[in-house]
Amino acid sequence: MHSSAPPAAPPRAALPEHLQDAWRRCQRAGLQPDSPLPAQPDSDSALYALRQRHRSLLRAASPLMARLARQLTDCGSAVLLCNADGVVLHRLGPPAFLDELARLGLHAGADWRESRCGVNAMGSALAAGRALTVHGPEHYLHALRQLTCAAVPLALPGGARAGALGIVGPCRHRQPHTLALVQLAANEIELRLLDDTPGGAWLLQLRDDDEQDCRLVFADDGRWLAGCGEGRGRFAALGAPDDARHFEQLFAAPFEWWTQLARRAPERRQPLQDQLARDWRGCLRPLAAGGDDVFAPPPPSHGLPRHLLALTGGDARLDAAARRALRLVGKDIPLLIEGETGTGKEVFAQAFHASSPRRDGPFVAVNCAAIPEGLIESELFGYEDGAFTGARRKGHVGRIAQAHGGTLFLDEIGDMPLSLQAHLLRVLQEREVTPLGAQRAQTVDIAVVCATHRDLRQAVADGRFREDLYYRLAGVRVRLPALRERSDRAELCQRLLLEENHGEAVALSPALCQWLDTHPWPGNLRQLRSVLRSALASREHPDDALDLRHLDEDAPSPPRLHLAPSPDGRLADIEQRAILHTLSACAGNMSAAARQLGISRATLYRRLRGAAA
Numbered sequence: 009m010h011s012s013a014p015p016a017a018p019p020r021a022a023l024p025e026h027l028q029d030a031w032r033r034c035q036r037a038g039l040q041p042d043s044p045l046p047a048q049p050d051s052d053s054a055l056y057a058l059r060q061r062h063r064s065l066l067r068a069a070s071p072l073m074a075r076l077a078r079q080l081t082d083c084g085s086a087v088l089l090c091n092a093d094g095v096v097l098h099r100l101g102p103p104a105f106l107d108e109l110a111r112l113g114l115h116a117g118a119d120w121r122e123s124r125c126g127v128n129a130m131g132s133a134l135a136a137g138r139a140l141t142v143h144g145p146e147h148y149l150h151a152l153r154q155l156t157c158a159a160v161p162l163a164l165p166g167g168a169r170a171g172a173l174g175i176v177g178p179c180r181h182r183q184p185h186t187l188a189l190v191q192l193a194a195n196e197i198e199l200r201l202l203d204d205t206p207g208g209a210w211l212l213q214l215r216d217d218d219e220q221d222c223r224l225v226f227a228d229d230g231r232w233l234a235g236c237g238e239g240r241g242r243f244a245a246l247g248a249p250d251d252a253r254h255f256e257q258l259f260a261a262p263f264e265w266w267t268q269l270a271r272r273a274p275e276r277r278q279p280l281q282d283q284l285a286r287d288w289r290g291c292l293r294p295l296a297a298g299g300d301d302v303f304a305p306p307p308p309s310h311g312l313p314r315h316l317l318a319l320t321g322g323d324a325r326l327d328a329a330a331r332r333a334l335r336l337v338g339k340d341i342p343l344l345i346e347g348e349t350g351t352g353k354e355v356f357a358q359a360f361h362a363s364s365p366r367r368d369g370p371f372v373a374v375n376c377a378a379i380p381e382g383l384i385e386s387e388l389f390g391y392e393d394g395a396f397t398g399a400r401r402k403g404h405v406g407r408i409a410q411a412h413g414g415t416l417f418l419d420e421i422g423d424m425p426l427s428l429q430a431h432l433l434r435v436l437q438e439r440e441v442t443p444l445g446a447q448r449a450q451t452v453d454i455a456v457v458c459a460t461h462r463d464l465r466q467a468v469a470d471g472r473f474r475e476d477l478y479y480r481l482a483g484v485r486v487r488l489p490a491l492r493e494r495s496d497r498a499e500l501c502q503r504l505l506l507e508e509n510h511g512e513a514v515a516l517s518p519a520l521c522q523w524l525d526t527h528p529w530p531g532n533l534r535q536l537r538s539v540l541r542s543a544l545a546s547r548e549h550p551d552d553a554l555d556l557r558h559l560d561e562d563a564p565s566p567p568r569l570h571l572a573p574s575p576d577g578r579l580a581d582i583e584q585r586a587i588l589h590t591l592s593a594c595a596g597n598m599s600a601a602a603r604q605l606g607i608s609r610a611t612l613y614r615r616l617r618g619a620a621a
């Protein structure tokens with residue numbers, strides 16, 4: 009875009025009727041064509057909150073936006089998505105052009121409403137409720153007259169306004185077919201929004217001889233709830249969802265029969281005639297159970313600092329654990345985190361550290377199960393120059409001393425050898441550490457957080473863990489719920505998918521949603537993340553919705569491995585057989601086997617050691 013004088017507006021009569029209306033609205037609102045664009049709010053946290061609120065729209069639109077952006081690579085144009093208030097939720101396009109737009113104040117989070125920015129395609133499409141193009145001088149404000157833009161309003165399944173999709177580019181790149189491209193993408197987004205209708209409803213997918221797709225949604229009792237794009241248009245003659253129509257008023261077929269059929273053969277298309285005697289092939293399927301969980305806003309978690317808050321997607325148990333931990337912040341009372349492998353104990357410990365006044369100090373993590381027993385002592389306490397044969401010349405600062413001023417995280421504390429437990433107890437009591445071979449003790453100022461997947465009290469009862477150390481470490485205990493127990497599983501899947509897909513939303517098939525929701529997840533979040541990561545990588549196209557077929561062949565089977573029969577049925581034997589089976593399937597590759605079992609490599613080594621003992 010260049011900075012020469014803006015092109016003059018065309019005579020009003022030369023504008024199409026709907027743009028004349030838009031110009032009149034701006035005049036009535038008192039906008040001056042030569043006034044600058046209003047200053048736009050630009051806050052990351054406000055944008056984050058806004059995107060959270062509109063995540064179902066973003067999830068439906070992102071793949072289509074990415075596809076459009078690829079088609080437009082050579083035109084130097086950008087694809088924009090606004091919410092129903094005209095605020096930009098997402099932009100994709102050439103970085104140089106996006107920067108130009110941002111310099112005009114049109115960044116993500118900016119408000120394009122017609123009443124603020126004058127006639128423009130996004131704002132005016134929303135104001136007029138119709139698809140339209142605004143080219144160069146047709147913009148009301150001079151500041152926008154070097155742009156050309158086409159936009160289409162988007163509707164929610166019930167017909168309410170969801171937002172608008174648009175393509176904006178430099179004026180010299182006007183493309184006559186841009187509006188048609190946006191319209192096609194908008195139709196597809198509306199279809200995808202249907203997938204998000206809460207459970208307890210049925211989706212009827214219809215196809216006619218021209219292979220035109222229509223989708224209609226019905227409640228359990230057959231009431232017509234929604235239709236989208238073609239779905240609304242092609243059935244307009246028979247009514248609208250708001251008219252409380254019933255399936256049987258649209259089709260010459262009993263709804264009950266269709267739902268029974270759908271339960272027996274959900275994928276099969278059946279011939280179906282509507283009340284206008286048009287022939288379709290239709291397929292009825294239940295909408296994803298629990299789909300509403302994904303879109304319900306998380307219950308408020310007021311008062312939790314940002315890092316801990318980021319962990320709780322609304323699960324009451326995790327929320328309570330975070331609150332309990334938070335009461336310790338700054339009080340030097342040790343925290344003991346319990347939970348199965350992969351439940352996020354280390355991530356929780358890091359969030360605790362980041363929420364504490366020690367956040368600028370070090371966070372030092374030691375996995376007591378991963379360090380060979382003979383090395384734990386020197387690793388933890390350090391040693392002086394020449395303390396023992398093979399020691400490094402200049403000695404070694406132990407992990408405890410490294411944590412000075414910050415937090416020491418002792419993972420798998422239940423695996424600490426008894427001989428070292430007394431030594432650790434002294435450090436905790438005296439807040440001093442004496443490296444091996446040293447004459448003098450050093451003072452250390454540390455917060456201590458420990459984690460274990462074992463039952464430490466049982467270990468105390470069995471004499472494997474010192475009772476006095478247990479009470480030193482377990483100042484406050486929190487238990488992290490297993491993934492299968494968490495009520496925010498759907499939310500968590502979405503969050504991990506966004507993270508794994510570099511911030512781009514991904515659509516999930518209902519079958520996969522259901523599988524994700526009901527899988528027992530023995531490896532918890534670690535396993536979920538790795539399953540999602542490999543599923544994303546196995547898609548043919550980045551726009552493809554994730555489906556069961558993208559799972560590793562073995563992904564659904566770990567629970568079967570754990571349940572394999574063993575001669576005497578003991579749990580430890582079953583576990584060991586599962587481990588050995590997986591190891592042999594992975595040709596002895598420890599990392600691959602650990603991934604497949606959904607446990608960490610350290611846990612796998614530990615289990616093997618346990619099995620060999």
Ligand SMILES: Nc1ncnc2c1ncn2[C@@H]1O[C@H](COP(=O)(O)OP(=O)(O)OP(=O)(O)O)[C@@H](O)[C@H]1O
Pocket residue numbers: 318319347348349350351352353354355356419459461504533534535537607608611
């Ligand atoms: N709140 C979270 N949000 C997103 N991902 C998480 C979260 N918590 C954990 N994860 C993922 O799960 C993986 C395992 O987390 P973490 O290492 O903290 O678990 P752990 O309980 O300490 O496991 P182990 O007992 O095997 O040491 C992490 O690498 C991270 O990818």
